[in-house]
Amino acid sequence: MPKLSDPITIRGMEFKNRLAFPPMLSMSSDADGCPTEKTLNVYETKARGGAGLITYEAVSVEPDIFMERNVTANIGKDDNIPAYKKVTDAVHKYGAKFGMQLADGGLIGFVLASLFGAKIEPRGPSSVDLLHLTSAYETMVASWPDVLKQTGAICKEMSIQDIIELEDLFAAGAKRAIQAGFDYIEIHSAHATLHSAFMAPYANVRTDKYGGSTEKRCTFLLETMQKIREAIGEKPPIFVRLSIDELLPDGLKLEESKKIAKIIENAGVDCIDVSQGNMIRSPYGIQIPTYFDHGAFIHFAEEIKKIVNVPVIGVGRIVDPKMADQFIQEGKADIIHLGRQLICDADTPLKYFNGQLDEIKYCMGCLQGCAGTCVYDAYSGQNYTELTPSSDLKKIVVLGAGIAGMETARVAKLRGHDVEIFEKSDKVGGLIPLVAMEYKKEEFMNIVNYLTFQLKKLEVPIHLNKELTREEISELKPDILVLATGTEATIPTNLEGKPNVLTQDEAILKSKPIGKNVVVWGLGAYWKGGPETAITLAEQGYNVKALMGSNTTIATEMLIATGRRLWILEYLRDKKLPIYTRAKLLDVTEKGVKFLDENKNEQFIEADTLVYCGSRITKAKKLKKHFEGVAPLIQLIGDCKRPRNIAEAMKDAQTFVRKLK
Ligand SMILES: Cc1cc2nc3c(=O)[nH]c(=O)nc-3n(C[C@H](O)[C@H](O)[C@H](O)COP(=O)(O)OP(=O)(O)OC[C@H]3O[C@@H](n4cnc5c(N)ncnc54)[C@H](O)[C@@H]3O)c2cc1C
Numbered sequence: 001m002p003k004l005s006d007p008i009t010i011r012g013m014e015f016k017n018r019l020a021f022p023p024m025l026s027m028s029s030d031a032d033g034c035p036t037e038k039t040l041n042v043y044e045t046k047a048r049g050g051a052g053l054i055t056y057e058a059v060s061v062e063p064d065i066f067m068e069r070n071v072t073a074n075i076g077k078d079d080n081i082p083a084y085k086k087v088t089d090a091v092h093k094y095g096a097k098f099g100m101q102l103a104d105g106g107l108i109g110f111v112l113a114s115l116f117g118a119k120i121e122p123r124g125p126s127s128v129d130l131l132h133l134t135s136a137y138e139t140m141v142a143s144w145p146d147v148l149k150q151t152g153a154i155c156k157e158m159s160i161q162d163i164i165e166l167e168d169l170f171a172a173g174a175k176r177a178i179q180a181g182f183d184y185i186e187i188h189s190a191h192a193t194l195h196s197a198f199m200a201p202y203a204n205v206r207t208d209k210y211g212g213s214t215e216k217r218c219t220f221l222l223e224t225m226q227k228i229r230e231a232i233g234e235k236p237p238i239f240v241r242l243s244i245d246e247l248l249p250d251g252l253k254l255e256e257s258k259k260i261a262k263i264i265e266n267a268g269v270d271c272i273d274v275s276q277g278n279m280i281r282s283p284y285g286i287q288i289p290t291y292f293d294h295g296a297f298i299h300f301a302e303e304i305k306k307i308v309n310v311p312v313i314g315v316g317r318i319v320d321p322k323m324a325d326q327f328i329q330e331g332k333a334d335i336i337h338l339g340r341q342l343i344c345d346a347d348t349p350l351k352y353f354n355g356q357l358d359e360i361k362y363c364m365g366c367l368q369g370c371a372g373t374c375v376y377d378a379y380s381g382q383n384y385t386e387l388t389p390s391s392d393l394k395k396i397v398v399l400g401a402g403i404a405g406m407e408t409a410r411v412a413k414l415r416g417h418d419v420e421i422f423e424k425s426d427k428v429g430g431l432i433p434l435v436a437m438e439y440k441k442e443e444f445m446n447i448v449n450y451l452t453f454q455l456k457k458l459e460v461p462i463h464l465n466k467e468l469t470r471e472e473i474s475e476l477k478p479d480i481l482v483l484a485t486g487t488e489a490t491i492p493t494n495l496e497g498k499p500n501v502l503t504q505d506e507a508i509l510k511s512k513p514i515g516k517n518v519v520v521w522g523l524g525a526y527w528k529g530g531p532e533t534a535i536t537l538a539e540q541g542y543n544v545k546a547l548m549g550s551n552t553t554i555a556t557e558m559l560i561a562t563g564r565r566l567w568i569l570e571y572l573r574d575k576k577l578p579i580y581t582r583a584k585l586l587d588v589t590e591k592g593v594k595f596l597d598e599n600k601n602e603q604f605i606e607a608d609t610l611v612y613c614g615s616r617i618t619k620a621k622k623l624k625k626h627f628e629g630v631a632p633l634i635q636l637i638g639d640c641k642r643p644r645n646i647a648e649a650m651k652d653a654q655t656f657v658r659k660l661k
């Protein structure tokens with residue numbers, strides 16, 4: 001059996017290895033849908049990192065795309081070809097093969113446009129119930145049914161003329177892509193794009209040649225493939241991406257998808273890119289949260305590979321290249337896509353092939369960056385900027401070995417500064433070891449493990465159990481004192497001292513007794529972890545009820561369609577976890593929790609414990625004042641400046657150090 005590092009030949013084209021970067025929206029195109037310098041960074045870094053094949057994110061073929069002009073890639077015009085040529089040239093320098101994914105977003109575009117206030121006409125294979133077709137949005141955005149009512153939208157059934165015109169646009173787009181230097185074309189027929197909607201029985205109830213049997217539902221895709229082949233000639237391979245299982249009760253399932261795979265193989269497809277999920281109903285198959293096991297979906301590729309003779313690509317929360325290699329060697333797939341892992345560390349392929357496993361930064365599956373840059377590094381991917389040595393070297397003392405303090409030290413040392421960290425507790429990572437104790441969030445420790453390894457390699461001293469006094473700092477004579485001291489959990493003053501009121505940290509750590517019946521206060525922003533704390537406690541066997549204040553949106557910061565948020569919402573819904581919104585917390589007694597409900601009526605929930613997941617506080621101002629004068633510059637970094645999240649803590653740290661001369 002081949003290995004990950006082995007080349008593979010598809011339709012006579014040799015790909016140097018089997019580790020691939022899948023199509024992933026980078027939201028970095030210009031107003032014409034052309035790649036920008038940012039886009040070039042995205043793809044050049046992946047090529048330089050050693051990926052054998054790279055597929056450019058979903059690209060529209062319509063000359064006049066209706067929305068999101070500044071983010072949607074477009075190959076609908078000849079004028080756009082030169083801009084793409086720059087990117088293909090950059091990628092080819094490193095020997096990678098580069099494909100373009102052509103897509104019509106179908107209802108995905110309509111949903112996004114509606115949410116952002118733009119107006120587009122929804123269209124699809126049939127005029128079926130839009131609320132059903134976009135059902136995730138009712139869970140994700142409670143006002144979604146109202147949005148549909150307001151827009152009065154009905155899904156327009158595409159006429160045969162519409163279909164033929166669009167197929168021609170795909171063929172013209174493919175021709176332009178090849179002219180721009182792309183090596184292969186991928187048709188996006190997965191994730192609820194228009195082509196996949198034609199294949200889905202719940203979306204396509206047509207009775208003409210484009211609907212009905214499995215074969216007929218493939219007609220649009222087959223005609224598109226055929227026209228593309230005619231337009232691009234015999235040489236370039238054509239890939240098709242399919243959602244083999246839409247992860248929906250009424251969606252496409254493996255058995256029917258096997259038939260589809262055979263149909264497209266017989267029609268001449270050169271490679272089948274196996275994916276899963278539906279962006280507007282089951283996005284957790286696409287934007288797969290950390291709660292899923294690594295390689296959770298590889299069996300779909302394995303099943304398709306058993307029945308076709310063309311190469312098959314497998315994807316889905318594969319993070320460790322060793323696992324990717326194992327899947328290839330076990331014959332589960334011919335090529336493995338590492339999506340977010342290459343966003344996290346574009347150099348993963350080279351590091352793996354060169355045996356530098358310790359150096360790999362591993363994706364946590366947080367889904368908090370991805371489309372832009374990874375939370376690990378705001379200056380990676382599309383914002384890639386080389387780190388240069390400093391010309392004015394400083395002595396830097398960092399208080400706090402949370403991720404903000406550790407990242408400050410790492411980047412400062414790389415730039416040549418003299419830096420050491422003092423941490424008052426007995427461990428590094430700050431809040432992250434606590435975060436990692438939440439349900440299926442253990443991989444959040446990846447960021448701490450990465451920083452620990454790098455700091456050790458760079459020989460940055462970390463003094464644990466050391467809370468420096470003013471005098472001790474003065475003696476060190478720092479040029480810069482960095483306060484990366486984070487936050488503390490709080491509870492409202494009227495509840496202080498009550499033995500059955502626990503902070504979020506105490507509840508997760510079980511550092512105080514916690515009863516069987518628990519009320520969790522606060523399901524708002526995810527960086528406070530409220531919803532995930534409630535799920536953690538429920539999974540540990542506690543009876544959980546939840547109260548929320550005026551902010552009634554669960555996991556607010558995940559409002560954009562992420563698989564993580566929908567997974568949380570569906571969990572809370574399916575487990576029927578009672579949630580009282582617009583509540584005002586009044587008191588906690590030995591027997592339970594008193595609160596005003598949304599109608600201002602006093603209510604009482606019998607409970608043993610209240611877990612307060614409210615705001616955290618920073619003592620930054622006080623600390624800064626206390627240390628005034630010990631160093632010419634005192635800088636606040638991370639949560640200490642303002643309680644936020646991992647991405648902001650890491651960005652703060654690098655931005656500050658990068659700005660030093
Ligand atoms: C339950 C929970 C879940 C979360 N989930 C997520 C999530 O899913 N995604 C996300 O992005 N964010 C999440 N967050 C937020 C995230 O953990 C923080 O934003 C991030 O860890 C902040 O890092 P930091 O280094 O700024 O601060 P901290 O992690 O708080 O580190 C501060 C460090 O400074 C030390 N320190 C304090 N005072 C001193 C002193 N005087 N001298 C020396 N050392 C000192 C502390 O001991 C600590 O080690 C969550 C937070 C919680 C509480």
Ligand SMILES: Cc1cc2nc3c(=O)[nH]c(=O)nc-3n(C[C@H](O)[C@H](O)[C@H](O)COP(=O)(O)O)c2cc1C
Binds near residue numbers: 288
């Ligand atoms: C931010 C983001 C953007 C994506 N954009 C696309 C896309 O344009 N086309 C596509 O077919 N899949 C897209 N996907 C799905 C990825 O190609 C890939 O299948 C998914 O990330 C799972 O792989 P991973 O777990 O290795 O990241 C996207 C996923 C994410 C997280």
